[in-house]
Amino acid sequence: MNAELPPVAPDVVAAAVESLTSRLRKKLDAAIESYAVTPVTADDGVVRIRCGEDTEVTLTPGPSGAVTDAGQAVCSCLLAPRCLHRAAVLGACPVAEADATAEPPAAVAGAEGDAVSAEGTAPEAATGQPTALAAPDPAEPTGLGATQVTTPAGPTDAQVAAAAALWAATAAVLAAGVPAAGAVPQAELLRAAHTARLAGLHRAEAAALRVVRGLRGARARQDGHRLADLVGNVRELLLTTTLLAAADPDPALVGTARRSYRPGGSLRVHGVCREPVIAATGYGGVVTHLVSDDGRWFSVADVKPGGPARARGAGTATVALGSGSLDHAQLGRGGLLVSGATLSPDGRLGSGKGVRATPVAGLSWTSGPLAALFARPLTQAVAERLTRTAGTDPDRSEQAVRELIGCDLVLVGAAGDQLLARELIPGRPDADGLLIRLTPANGHPDLAHTANFRRLASRPGLRLRVIGRLDPDRAATLRPLAVGPVPDTEATLRLPADWMGRADLGYDRLEGVHFPPPGALPPVEGLGDVPPDPLAEAPVWRLRRLVEVAVSGGRRAVAEPARAGDRNGNRAALCRSGFRTAADLATALTVEADRRTRDVFGRTAEADPDAYARAWLAAAVYLTSTERALIQATWVTGDSLT
Template sequence: MNTSATLPPAAPHVVAAAVDGLTSRLRKKLDAAVDQYAALDRVADGTDLVITCGEDAVVTLSPGSSGAIEEEGQTRCSCLLAPRCLHRAALLTACPLADPAPPSGDLPETEVTTPVRTPPPPADPQAAATDERTPEPAPAGAVPEVAQSGAVPGAAQVAAAGGLWRAAAAVLSAGVPGAGAVPQAELLRAAHTARLAGLPKAEAATLRVVRGLRAARARYDGHRLADLVSALRELLLTVGRLAASDPDPALVGTVRRGYSPNGGLKVYGVFREPVISSTGYGGVVTHLVTEDGRWFSVADVKPGGPARARGAATATVAIGAAMMSHAHLARGGLLIAGATVSPDGRLGAGKGVRATPVAGLAWTDGPLGTLFARPLSEAAGERLSAGAWSEEESAEQVREPVGCDLVIVGAAGDHVLARELLPTGDRAPQNGGAQDEGAPDEGQGGPAVREEGQGGPAVREEGPLIRLVPANRHPDLAHVENLRRLASRPGLRVRVVARVEPDRAATLVPLAVGPVAGEEATLRLPPEWRDRADLGYDRLQGSHLPPADACPPPGAHAYDDVDPLEAAPLWRVRRLVELAVSGGRRAVAESARGGDARRQAGSLRGAGFRTAADLTVALADEADRRERDVFGRLTDSGPDGYARAWLAAATHLAATERALVRTSWQAAP
């Protein structure tokens, strides 16, 4: 028997029902009981998990075939108060939240190497709770569609949205310290009501908020307060508009959708990406591209965490009769007949799918050559064009990779600095004979400079100083170590496939690297790597770098840059918005009484951010507002006005910061 088994995921409605069944006296003890019982030994007995909570209280968790607890009867306790007992409710609350199951009668086709009954988690580790699809078939590679009807939401949807608004406003007013198991259960109950009313976007946003609250209260290493703020902002904005009968179909969202036939496909591997999600899943996603530039992926993601992510790097991909590993697929290709594709581009492995391995595609050829030829400022601007207030829409656009050639400048803090090289067609010849001496280079995006004594690739002088940050800082993965290795060789030329970081100025999240063709000061990778290294798995060594004397040192211009986010005083608004989430309404009110909000507003106005200043003052005033009854006694004004004031400030802040991030990618005039 295994005495260190992990708790299985639990469906949100099961957790909410267990907490709703408690008496008021037991609810007061729930938070302490969660911490106490979650630390107990767990014994795996076959598929069951047994936890002894006391002399006469033994809880048995019996997950279904999907690996999650989806029904109330799958959790049993031997105490006299069962099923309305504290032991059962506490352990269910300690379980990670399961992703919503697909609608009955429309189970999705099994994802590659994933059991048929297991709902496939999203390919993107940061989108573990945002994977939403709809039952209707869709064209291959298409993004999930929103509801087709533009009609006003029905009475049930408006009522469900109103319930979610009240629960979310109460959580915002209480803050992280007061948002324990009971307020979280109220959110989960309201999310289940929204699911039944046909509001999948609101349900998914609620699950992100609850997961963020749990991570904040448990002080997980990977938790970011900014992520919780974004999730709560999107939830309040979505349900607030739905409760007001906004007819925008995007507010309804989409439900899970299965795979649809796509006919024949020829795909080429680009890179592998490890997956370690906050919901306990681990694995790998191999990203592929077609000859016409469409992106697809093959995922092997299951419960298992970091160990699962490491092992899946070389796991076999079973698509038809083509048996090859993810490592080989990332550097090779497949010719697929009878392909099935999910709306977000994931390839299925049904019985009718047939595949034949083909040779891979070099990063200099076909659609990949086009990817690297596009100016980075143009590609980044397209990825950041979605509205900052919609996390789902923004995540969908920034998920598509970009390609560029960079010259490494060095390390700074938690990131690596780099400058963009001009696209290949805009670079001068190595001998410099094709250009008049002293004539400036003119590529797309402005003039360029060339290091002294070098006739090779030119740096885009007017472009931004680019920051490279690791995709995942987990010690079992190679991202941090590889970036540190690249930073050790200033002047190194490197070809990068990355994602745009939407919350930081001119920042990329590199996923794979390769050598710049025709350059001496570039990577020297082993032949079996086929001129690419997956930064999450392949570990760069000193022998893979050129000699230090082959890399021209960055010029004096290399470090010249201004971060518009750091230069702007928006941190004053951000601090108040985050304080409202981390400390609750009382913390904001105390800040207002001390005059801090007024001082911050004055600084904002002086810098030209007048709207931000007004919204900051309005939030502080609403937090400290107290009404009196007819007898002059103080009464609670309710959380609605406070939630609306916070939402206005948070939405304006997100839109302003996104505009500054977009500006950071543009060339100076």
């Protein structure tokens, strides 16, 4: 993928690949790799890329910045538009977001850069499917005084057909694996995603686009690629499409179209902390987290191209909201009174001509709505974020997991780059608290996280008030963003008055004067050995490896254990540990991967990708549920890690 090229709509890429002959399709992957590193020329909104001595492809993005029509991509060769140059350049472009290809909604005037969706949208417009009224009971009264009960209707025939097509395309990609999932299988998946969008299957379409981006990142070996993310996206796509193809009436499976900023009225928000952002794509900046008087979370983001250097400088950059008299450092310890606010679905505050923001005095973490962040036990707060059923919308689940958590802790030791701490429970000894791990939110050397962790690791017995984010993939782990002193104790931080009782671990550097003298820290009992990680020690890693190999290597790689007769003892190890279901699912997956049929002439026939995809999906769903249960268990009991 060439980041200098504009994003392209999925249907445009799919149509370009479909127009190629079989001979040109064999050369497509190599051409895409070549054009991904070819210099790009941009002039007055028109992007040009040279594809040889006398061939040039010209891209003219639309108002959204994306190529959404086939006529916006032109090649100068004689075979155009059914040429390899045009298809390869489009394949090297990033995949456009779904909202970039949709018609612009009715917007509220006055928002600069923030299109606000009009209110009063009918339910079927938001979910892509109509709602049906239940048939009235003859015994019930009808008329104005009667109560009508609404029940969600199942997906339409068009949605079922689109889901089935998307399942088939995903199953083919899964059987091929990352090495064989080149431009042609990706184009088939993009075509199915476009059909799903036309049918109103927003959740399935979004998952399909994430899978394509993950495949491209894996094949290009991008720094920001994670195999676990690709596995999760494939699982989400297969699970959603198989339920839709079975006419499951759950509206969450259909999803909702991405909404732009909407009116938020008047708000009074209080700064909590700042979080530096460094993305693998070269972006950098800061996100300042805010809380309203009623406890809702909001944020103000300033993320632009620039990488680590911009992330450092953005911490004191001016906030692009209202009069512009406040920077992010002041906002993180202050507050705003906002009128005419615009809000994104994930709580980001938009800036526009109609937005007015007045700075107000900030609150400490011990007063007002900020004190309520530390009032709940960790067990309750984490349980709300980790609870998720199979059909839950992944976007909402991700948003819930990323919501910040507040707690009071006492440091008890260090293990590698992690700190070990126990939750402070009022009226109970320190040893009764839940033992958790603290991991730096960002280990980049240009940020202050790692240096601050070294300082904190040298102060066992220190009491801390912490604001952080749950790590849903590790046992009882928090990633702190900011720390502050615990009230009514001397064994805590002593921060300057202008810090308003908090230190942003990514920006503020803790020094010796910020800590109490060594004699003020009470002794803590040593832990001896490092507490074990139940998730890492559980033998389900054998099933996890098989599920990941299926995505990264394809069907042939999964079939090897079946041919070897379980030489590594995976099934026996799982059965001995009590994970008999995992053993059965792993065996079923390997057997299905190695299944071969023959025609009447004895020739090997093409294996059924649907049966293999169903076996993989069963193993992946079980693995996710089991790992989530193991992680939840570490947050329940105080001695779960000892």
